[in-house]
Amino acid sequence: MKIGIVGLGLIGGCLGLDFRALGHQVYGIARRPETCDQAKARHAVDFASTDLQTLSACDVVFICTPIATIVPMVKQLATVLASSTLITEVGSVKAAIVAEATRQWPLFVGGHPMSGKSEAGLDAAEPGIFQQRPYVITPLTQTQPEAIATIEKLAQQLGSRLYRCSPEAHDRAVAWISHLPVMVSANLIYAALQERDPDVLQLAQQLASSGFQDTSRVGGGNPELGLMMAQYNRDEVLRSLKCYQSEISTTIEQLEQKNWDALAQKLTVTKAGREPFIATLPASSDSQTSAQTSG
Amino acid sequence: MKIGIVGLGLIGGCLGLDFRALGHQVYGIARRPETCDQAKARHAVDFASTDLQTLSACDVVFICTPIATIVPMVKQLATVLASSTLITEVGSVKAAIVAEATRQWPLFVGGHPMSGKSEAGLDAAEPGIFQQRPYVITPLTQTQPEAIATIEKLAQQLGSRLYRCSPEAHDRAVAWISHLPVMVSANLIYAALQERDPDVLQLAQQLASSGFQDTSRVGGGNPELGLMMAQYNRDEVLRSLKCYQSEISTTIEQLEQKNWDALAQKLTVTKAGREPFIATLPASSDSQTSAQTSG
Structure with a gap:
């Protein structure tokens, strides 16, 4: 199959490595010629270009650019692709993209392959990162069954665990398990930084251990990624945050009333x-030494 | 030095192993004779008994029992110890204990040696768990300097990083980095479980990855430990929770008003x-594969 990949960052690079290993022909598109050269040198693509026209003969095109640019890219691709070409993408929110695209x-x-690494960019690309990881396909009712089947077959070839649901169900589910945790975790850090006594703040920083480290990890991540989640999945993030806020209030009431049974x-x-x-999930992070004494 | 250890669980067992290795004589106390036998078999103590009287000749006694029993144990020990014996303990809250004790x-x-493992009990005890970990000493203004120096010297022998502060400063600092994270993390899990659509809840469970895993870890831990933190450090946990609640409200406002610059x-x-x-801290958990795509 001739597969186009627009955007040769981490995910685009990883897809290219895996699809080439599976015997597909991979056509890569990047904005900068240096990225094209790098992708060829890393064998992540068979051909690379800065010109979308290169993709005119592709069977499927994966858009692997940031969320904000996906719909504009579909519009651009519509002017160069054969009408039989499938377009898919890998954005981490779906409702804001799928209907318009x-x-x-x-x-x-x-689609949303839920793999990644803490490092970004083509340099960090490696084979096999989609194996055993979820790949969510989010068709609309009018999406052609053959088009869905083609994307699902490619995801299966990557070794992913396949899921299919509506864009709205996807966005609600990832709000709970991916976007809400970022807001929860970021506010933990932000609240701790509000400590007025500089000696207590310094002591807290010195005493923090794996518990704080784990709970604060995603809140101390890339600010652009967190902002993007909030912007493009705003309604679902708000919905989950309000439910969370209500639970925090209940916990405060339980402490104020010493309602220990309820807590x-x-x-x-x-x-x-x-x-x-x-x-x-692998139990690695769960089995690590904890910071709590039993006392 | 003759060192008594009351409570031969994880921390008591670990202290016994390390103090024996340092050449001290260790006298262990457990409620059950089987625990005494087990501690001797594991070489965590030189002598073990169910009778507090055994500690009458000790220079220092470490109380390593659950928080609720520490002050009652001091009262019991007061009836059997020589008046020159130091008493210390390893509870994870201090103000509620130190003044009365x-x-x-x-x-x-x-004192509070901030080491531990996810497993509890003597079976999980191992040498060296205090090395490079914080050990906080929380004397009062009237505490004798010689008594402080003795406990600090023992903590240094364990290889710990030594800190000294008031019981109140300790409790405020650990509220931020240990107790608040438990409440923040537990409410993340609890809020997600409120999802009314069973298909979305199941999808969220299937899609959850390292981000949710890490953010939820301490909230899915031992409920008795979380309850104990709330009960014995109630004022500081409440104070940190209210600050956190206010930050969550601000984030909600920012999303509602699309105030992306502020977010x-x-x-x-x-x-x-x-x-x-x-x-x-070691970077182990931070360098692991993340669940986020860059899209």
Whole structure:
């Protein structure tokens, strides 16, 4: 299959490496000629160019650019692609993209391969990062079954765990497990920084251990990524944040009223309730030494 | 030195192993005779007994029992110890213990070795877990300098990083970096479980990755430990929770008003602001594969 990849960053590079290994022909597009050269040198593409016209003979094109540029890119591609070419993309929000992109290009299929690394860019690309990871396909009711089947087959070839749902269900689910955690975690750091006593703040920084490290990790990440989640999945992030705010208020009430039974009950629910969220994940981070004494 | 250890769980067992290796004589106390036998078999103690009287000749006694039993244990020890014996303990909150324990026993020094493991109990005890970890000593103004010096010397022998502050400063600092994260993290899990659409909840569970795993880890821990933090450090946990609640409200307002500049500013502050909290920690959990695509 002839596969086009627009945007040769981490995800675009990883897709190129895997698709070439699977025997597909990969056509890469980057804005800068140096990135094209780098992608060829890393064998992430068979051909690379700064000119979208290069993709005119492709069967499928993956848009791997930042969310804000996906719909504009579909419009550009619509002027150069054969009408039989499928377009898909890898954005981490879907409702804001899929409806408009489908209006621009009927053979559009939204998708979200949920893999990544903490490092960004083509330099960090490596083979096999999609294996055993979720790949969510988010078609509309009018999306052609053959188009869905083609994208799903490619995702399966990558070794991903395949899911199919509406763009709205995707966005609501990832708000809970990806976007809300960023806001929860960032505000933990921000609140701690509000400590007025500089000696206490310094002591807190000196005493912080794996508990604070883990809870604050995603809140101390790339600010642009967090902002993008909030902007493009605003309604669902707001909905989850308001539910979360209400639960924080309940916990405050329980402490104020010394309602220890209710707090114990909540903590018992969360201990058991976490399990289904981490059932398929490696236990690495969970088995590490904890910062708590038993006292 | 003759060192008594009351409570042969994880921390008591670890202290025994390290103090014996340092050449001290260790006298262990457990409620159950089987625990005494186990501690001897593991070479965590030189002598073990269920009878506090065994400690009458000790120079220092470490109380390593749960927080609720520390002050009652000081009262019991006061009836059997020589008046020259120092008492210290390893509880993770200090103000609720130190003032009352000092009233009961003038040669009392509060302390908090901030080491631990996710597993509890004597079985999990191992040598060296205090090395390079914080050990906070929390004397009162009336605490004898010689008593403080003795406990600090023992903590140094364990290889710990030594800190000294008031019980109140300790409790405020650990509220930020240990107790607030538990409440923040538990409420993330609890809020996600409020999702009404069972298909979306199941999808969220299937898609959850390292971001959710890390942010939810301490909130899915031992409910008794979380409850204990709230009960014994109630004022400071409440204070930190209210500050956190206010920050969550601000984030909600920023999303509602599409005040992206302010949100971007906050996320930029948290990225930089996290660094001093994790500067001395191993980067293991931070370098792991992230769940975010760059899209």
